[in-house]
Amino acid sequence: MPHLDRRSFLVTGLAAGAIATIPxxxxxxxxxxxxxxxxxxxxxxxxxxxxxxxxxxxxxxxxxxxxxxxxxxxxxxxxxxxxxxxxxxxxxxxxxxxxxxxxxxxxxxxxxxxxxxxxxxxxxxxxxxxxxxxxxxxxxxxxxxxxxxxTAPHLLSYGSPLSMAFVSCAQYEHGYFTSYRRLAEEHPDLILHLGDYQYEYTKNTYTIPGGNVRDHEGPETETLANYRQRHAQYKTDLDLQAAHAAAPWLVVFDDHEVDNNWADEVPEKPEVPQPNFLARREAAFRAYYENMPLRRTSVPRGIDMQLYRRVRWGRMATFHMLDTRQYRDDQGCGDGYRDCPAAVDPARSITGAAQERWLLDGFRHSRAQWDIIGQQVFFAQRDNNAGPAKVTSMDAWDGYVASRQRITQGWVDAKVRNPVVLTGDVHAHWASDLKLDYDDPTGPSVGSELVATSITTGGDGADSDPATHPYLAINPHLKFYNNQRGYVLTKIERDLMSADFKVVPHVQVAGDPAYTRATFVIEDQVPGVQQTYLRSLDTTLMRTRPMTVEDTVTWETERP
The missing domain is CATH 2.60.40.380 (Purple acid phosphatase-like, N-terminal)
Structure with missing residues (x-):
C-alpha cells in the first residue's frame, strides 16, 4: 500500500465522522x-x-x-x-x-x-x-x-444505465447468506437494503420447521453491547462482506433492527410493561449507525435518528429513502390482519407529518426520469378476504390508508414521470400496479411496486404458481408472487426499468446458484408492471436451474 507523506498524515480529534482529503x-x-x-x-x-x-x-x-x-x-x-x-x-x-x-x-x-x-x-x-x-x-x-x-453521474447527466439491486430480511439463523454472494457476483452499481438487516431474537426463539441452521450469539438484543455483538456476528459472514464490498449501499431500517413491529415510542407488546424501551431504541439506533455506511447527518441523537433522505443518481433517478417506523402511529387493532376502522382514520400516519411534507415537496421539485421510493412495508392494498370486508395487514400501508392516499395523490398531482415503490418485509417476491382507488380494478394505474423476498427469513421457501395464489384473485392489481429466497436486480434506463426476480432454491444449505424466476418491466410514462416471459423455454426447467446461453429463448412482453 503506498505510504502517506508528512503533509497527508492528518489525525483529527473527531470521532467516527472524521474526514481528511488531500491532493x-x-x-x-x-x-x-x-x-x-x-x-x-x-x-x-x-x-x-x-x-x-x-x-x-x-x-x-x-x-x-x-x-x-x-x-x-x-x-x-x-x-x-x-x-x-x-x-x-x-x-x-x-x-x-x-x-x-x-x-x-x-x-x-x-x-x-x-x-x-x-x-x-x-x-x-x-x-x-x-x-x-x-x-x-x-x-x-x-x-x-x-x-x-x-460516484453518481453529474446532476445534469443521465449517465449510463444504472444496475441497482435491492434486498431485505436476512435472519442469520434461518439460512446461509448465499443470495448476498450471488448479488455481489452481479456487479451492480448500487444496492438498497430496505430493512431487517439483523434480527433481535436470542437463539431458539424464532425457528423454522426442521430447526434453524445456525444460532445467534448472546441474549435478545436490548443493550448497546447486545446490538453491537449482533451486528458484528452478521458482519462476520463472508457472503455479506462480499455484498458490502461490491458496491455502495443505501440503507434504511425496519422493525427487527430494534424490536418486532415497534412503532415510534411503542414496543411490539405495549400491554407488557417495558420501561426500558426508549433506552433500547437509543442503543439500537447507535449500533445501527456504527455498523452502516451512513453520513454524519444520520448520527443518532438520543432516541432520534435522521434516516429519511434523498439520493440523486444524475437525472436518471432520484431515490427517496423513507423511514416508516420512527414516526408512525401505533398499529390499529393489533399488528396482524384485521378489518379495522382505525386503518382509514385520516389522522393516522405511517410517515409522520414532517416526513410526508418532505416527500411531497420532493415530488414537486423532481426532474428525474425515475422517482424511486425505497421503503420497508407493503404499499399496495393486499386484501386477503374475498367478501365485502377488507382484511389487511395493520403493520403495512393498508393500516394507514389515508397516509398512502395522500402520498399517491401527491405524486399524481406533481406529475411525477415514473413513480416506483421498492419494498421489503414480507419474505416473498411481489410485483403490482398502484392505484388511487383499489376498489375500482378498471381504474388507471398511477405507479408500480416491486417487492423483494427475504435473503433467508423463513428458510428455503418453495416455488409457487402465481396464478393459484388467492391474493392475486382478490387483488387484480397484484401481478406476481413467489415464495423463494433471493433479491431483485434492476436495470434502469431512460425508456425502461427492468426487474429480474432472482431466487436461490435453498438457503438451509449454502452455495446454490441464483436464477431469474420472472422479469417485469416498467416503460417510461406507462404506469404499472408488465411481465416478460419465455415462450420457448420449459418453465419447469427454469425452476430447477439457471438459464444458460445454450437455451433458445424468445422474449415477449405481456401488455395490459
Whole structure:
C-alpha cells in the first residue's frame, strides 16, 4: 500500500465522522518515516487482524461517497467492544482509481473511537462524477479487504444505465447468506437494503420447521453491547462482506433492527410493561449507525435518528429513502390482519407529518426520469378476504390508508414521470400496479411496486404458481408472487426499468446458484408492471436451474 507523506498524515480529534482529503500528488509521495512510526503506534495492543467485519461504502453522490469499517479483533465479544482496547486508533484510508490499488486519488486518516464502537465513517468528496473507485483501510501492518465504490453521474447527466439491486430480511439463523454472494457476483452499481438487516431474537426463539441452521450469539438484543455483538456476528459472514464490498449501499431500517413491529415510542407488546424501551431504541439506533455506511447527518441523537433522505443518481433517478417506523402511529387493532376502522382514520400516519411534507415537496421539485421510493412495508392494498370486508395487514400501508392516499395523490398531482415503490418485509417476491382507488380494478394505474423476498427469513421457501395464489384473485392489481429466497436486480434506463426476480432454491444449505424466476418491466410514462416471459423455454426447467446461453429463448412482453 503506498505510504502517506508528512503533509497527508492528518489525525483529527473527531470521532467516527472524521474526514481528511488531500491532493492525489501528495498521496503518491515517497514513503515518510513519520507515517511508518504512526502506523506502528496505531497497531500497539493489536495482536490480530482488526478488519474482521469487512468494509463498505454508501450514500454516493456525484462527487463522493461514505467509506466504512469497524475494528474488531474479537467480533463476538459479549461486551460489544470487539476485543479492542478502550482507546482511539488512527485508521489510514485510501481511494484508488484502479482495481489493483496502484493509483491513489484520495487518502487520509480517520479516528476509530471506542465511544462509537471503533467504527470509521469517512465522507470522501471532490471526486469526478460517474466513475468507479476502489478503497481500503490500514492500521499498522493490518490491511483491510478492498471495496468498490462509485460516484453518481453529474446532476445534469443521465449517465449510463444504472444496475441497482435491492434486498431485505436476512435472519442469520434461518439460512446461509448465499443470495448476498450471488448479488455481489452481479456487479451492480448500487444496492438498497430496505430493512431487517439483523434480527433481535436470542437463539431458539424464532425457528423454522426442521430447526434453524445456525444460532445467534448472546441474549435478545436490548443493550448497546447486545446490538453491537449482533451486528458484528452478521458482519462476520463472508457472503455479506462480499455484498458490502461490491458496491455502495443505501440503507434504511425496519422493525427487527430494534424490536418486532415497534412503532415510534411503542414496543411490539405495549400491554407488557417495558420501561426500558426508549433506552433500547437509543442503543439500537447507535449500533445501527456504527455498523452502516451512513453520513454524519444520520448520527443518532438520543432516541432520534435522521434516516429519511434523498439520493440523486444524475437525472436518471432520484431515490427517496423513507423511514416508516420512527414516526408512525401505533398499529390499529393489533399488528396482524384485521378489518379495522382505525386503518382509514385520516389522522393516522405511517410517515409522520414532517416526513410526508418532505416527500411531497420532493415530488414537486423532481426532474428525474425515475422517482424511486425505497421503503420497508407493503404499499399496495393486499386484501386477503374475498367478501365485502377488507382484511389487511395493520403493520403495512393498508393500516394507514389515508397516509398512502395522500402520498399517491401527491405524486399524481406533481406529475411525477415514473413513480416506483421498492419494498421489503414480507419474505416473498411481489410485483403490482398502484392505484388511487383499489376498489375500482378498471381504474388507471398511477405507479408500480416491486417487492423483494427475504435473503433467508423463513428458510428455503418453495416455488409457487402465481396464478393459484388467492391474493392475486382478490387483488387484480397484484401481478406476481413467489415464495423463494433471493433479491431483485434492476436495470434502469431512460425508456425502461427492468426487474429480474432472482431466487436461490435453498438457503438451509449454502452455495446454490441464483436464477431469474420472472422479469417485469416498467416503460417510461406507462404506469404499472408488465411481465416478460419465455415462450420457448420449459418453465419447469427454469425452476430447477439457471438459464444458460445454450437455451433458445424468445422474449415477449405481456401488455395490459
Amino acid at each position: 492525489a500528488s501528495a498521496a503518491l509521495a515517497d514513503p515518510d518515516p513519520a507515517a511508518e512510526t504512526a502506523q506502528s503506534l496505531a497497531s500497539r495492543g493489536l495482536r490480530s487482524d482488526p478488519f474482521t467485519l469487512g468494509v463498505a461504502s454508501g450514500d454516493p453522490d456525484h462527487s463522493g461517497f461514505v467509506l466504512w469499517t469497524r475494528l474488531a479483533t474479537q467480533p463476538l465479544a459479549e461486551d460489544g467492544m470487539g476485543g479492542m482496547p478502550a482507546r482511539p486508533f488512527p485508521v489510514l484510508w485510501q481511494v484508488y482509481s484502479d482495481e489493483r490499488c496502484r493509483r491513489v486519488v484520495r487518502s487520509g486518516v480517520a479516528v476509530a473511537a471506542p465511544e462509537w464502537g471503533h467504527s470509521v465513517h469517512v465522507e470522501v468528496d471532490a471526486l469526478p462524477s460517474g466513475r468507479e473507485y476502489w478503497y481500503r483501510f490500514r492500521v499498522g501492518p493490518y490491511l483491510s479487504p478492498v471495496g468498490r465504490a462509485l
